[in-house]
Amino acid sequence: MELCLSTSWNAFRYTDGKKVIAEVQRLGFNAVELSFNLTKDMVEDIASLVKKNKIKVNALHNFCPIPENLAREVALPDCYSVASLDERERELAVKYTKASIDSARQVNAKAVVMHCGRVEIADRTRELISIFYSSEGAFDPRLKSITELMRREREEQARAHLEAVFKSLDELSPYAQKQQVALGIENRYYFREIPSFEETARLLEHCKGAPVFYWHDTGHAQLWENLGFRKHQEYLDQYGASLIGVHLHDIIKDDDHLAPLRGDFDFKLLAPYLTKDTIKTLEAHYPASSQDIIKAKDFLETLYGEH
Helix, strand or coil: CCEEEEHHHCHHHCCCHHHHHHHHHHCCCCEEEECCCCCHHHHHHHHHHHHCCCCEEEEEECCCCCCCCCCCCCCCCCCCCCCCCCHHHHHHHHHHHHHHHHHHHHCCCCEEEECCCECCCCCCHHHHHHHHCCCCHHHCCHHHHHHHHHHHHHHHHHHHHHHHHHHHHHHHHHHHHHHCCEEEEECCCCCCECCCHHHHHHHHHHCCCCCEEEEEEHHHHHHHHHCCCCCHHHHHHHHHHHEEEEEECEEECCEEEECCCCCCCCHHHHHHHCCCCCEEEECCCCCCCHHHHHHHHHHHHHHCCCC
């Protein structure tokens, strides 16, 4: 199998893309996923290595490179929302997603991982987590009321935002097809984010026939199982046929993006759903150490060796 490492692990330590790749290669990786915290110059640095066959890029995470005039620290995947009801912001999100598609084409990457914005309501996910992991846990009487509130608020506002996502994807899909790049719609961590479990089906159906697929994030799916909302495997059973790639990272309670073997997720769960063509990205974040990454790499390559 081919496992790539997301540059989200080390990109902030450098301003030179070649140095980012050199450190990744010292850990034994021959392929990467370019993260959303790379400047245009850093992407150009890495593209020069691709042209010389020094490194392979399997995927990019939107937005890559970071949008113009934004600092790296604030250029998050949701800095511009494709679900925004503000048409100017939505257009900027489309513009910079197209730039990511261009970058993917430049480095011969197969896919761009997308966040699909959010419903513009107060996010109560952290409050929910705090109550769930309080002394009373699942028996805390506040849990039912906040869950009902979250669902009601989201349901009341979601329709217009979902229509904005449809509009954005209608612009992005033909552009991606022309560039021979796939779009991977990622399952999300925060409750207000798009898509919800059910919305994923609507987005995939809307884009049927276009190069739009499902991208599975292990930590995000496991969070919602940990909180008692939905079994992790339901995501894979429902959307496995549309799966193009996976973000592989571990989780303890709500603390995700740990290196595999540092949390308590059972990675064997994914094995039946992976193929040789599935893009597999180790997406551990700082403070995972080099040794954590190497151990995780060995573990995942052994576990998914035939996939």
